[in-house]
Amino acid sequence: xxxxxxxxxxxxxxxxxxxxxxxxxxxxxxxxxxxxxxxxxxxxxxxxxxxxxxxxxxxxxxxxxxxxxxxxxxxxxxxxxxxxxxxxxxxxxxxxxxxxxxxxxxxxxxxxxxxxxxxxxxxxxxxxxxxxxxxxxxxxxxxxxxxxxxxxxxxxxxxxxxxxxxxxxxxxxxxxxxxxxxxxxxxxxxxxxxxxxxxxxxxxxxxxxxxxxxxxxxxxxxxxxxxxxxxxxxxxxxxxxxxxxxxxxxxxxxxxxxxxxxxxxxxxxxx
Numbered sequence: 001x002x003x004x005x006x007x008x009x010x011x012x013x014x015x016x017x018x019x020x021x022x023x024x025x026x027x028x029x030x031x032x033x034x035x036x037x038x039x040x041x042x043x044x045x046x047x048x049x050x051x052x053x054x055x056x057x058x059x060x061x062x063x064x065x066x067x068x069x070x071x072x073x074x075x076x077x078x079x080x081x082x083x084x085x086x087x088x089x090x091x092x093x094x095x096x097x098x099x100x101x102x103x104x105x106x107x108x109x110x111x112x113x114x115x116x117x118x119x120x121x122x123x124x125x126x127x128x129x130x131x132x133x134x135x136x137x138x139x140x141x142x143x144x145x146x147x148x149x150x151x152x153x154x155x156x157x158x159x160x161x162x163x164x165x166x167x168x169x170x171x172x173x174x175x176x177x178x179x180x181x182x183x184x185x186x187x188x189x190x191x192x193x194x195x196x197x198x199x200x201x202x203x204x205x206x207x208x209x210x211x212x213x214x215x216x217x218x219x220x221x222x223x224x225x226x227x228x229x230x231x232x233x234x235x236x237x238x239x240x241x242x243x244x245x246x247x248x249x250x251x252x253x254x255x256x257x258x259x260x261x262x263x264x265x266x267x268x269x270x271x
Contacts, residue, residue, distance in 0.1 A: 018098075018113030020046065026068035029108065038113045040088050040095055054091045059084060059144060063257040072109040074263060075102050082204075083137035084258070085116075085144075099137065128202040130180045131187030139201035142211050143258045146199075149213065151254030158219030158251045160210040160226045161265045162190075165244040167206035170236075178237040185234050186243065193229040207269075219249040 012019040018035030036046045057065045086098040101112040146157040171179040190200045199211040212222045234241045248269025
């Protein structure tokens with residue numbers, strides 16, 4: 001049974017971490033006191049969408065956090081939740097650093113907030129257990145750091161998303177162990193084949209991500225390298241598979257946000 005807003009308020013009131021339920025257009029439907037405290041807001045601010053003077057919410061690169069309606073659309077497109085770093089500032093000074101887990105709930109978005117100081121207990125969750133690669137939280141952090149370097153030192157940051165087509169069919173025909181084995185082999189192949197200073201991560205499901213820095217040009221060459229590395233034959237479960245990939249990429253000289261990079265790469269992935 002689906003909970004209404006008043007039921008949500010009762011369920012989340014005593015939780016030791018922040019919880020905010022957003023509607024389809026970003027409006028706050030339910031929230032607990034912990035969320036308001038972590039964000040440095042009053043319950044009234046949180047409910048109405050108003051903000052104190054000189055209060056700002058940024059990602060860890062200093063870019064403003066997108067509207068919740070935009071984040072909800074991104075999570076829906078990805079088909080799974082995401083984690084992103086947040087920095088709360090007042091009068092330009094950081095007062096709190098948070099991890100935000102965004103979880104889709106049909107047409108609504110559940111935002112779970114935890115202080116960065118609580119992260120050691122969750123550190124194992126920053127690496128994907130199947131491939132051993134960084135998961136989304138670390139991926140977004142690496143994209144942000146790379147964009148910051150591009151802004152300061154020049155150069156380009158490229159994000160490549162490589163989606164393994166037919167993974168569901170592999171799971172159905174051969175079992176999830178074979179599907180996981182396929183992902184593990186592809187993750188190892190990408191990590192070994194890309195440059196040591198590139199980040200290779202598991203983005204979601206059957207999609208890998210690569211973050212690369214280069215002096216000039218677009219990300220086309222990086223994307224082609226990812227395709228060549230991943231599409232070769234793979235021995236799985238005593239048989240041979242040849243993965244088919246969809247590739248999407250985005251490049252920036254540092255003026256884009258993490259959110260914009262991910263959206264641009266996802267858009268190319270879907271065409």
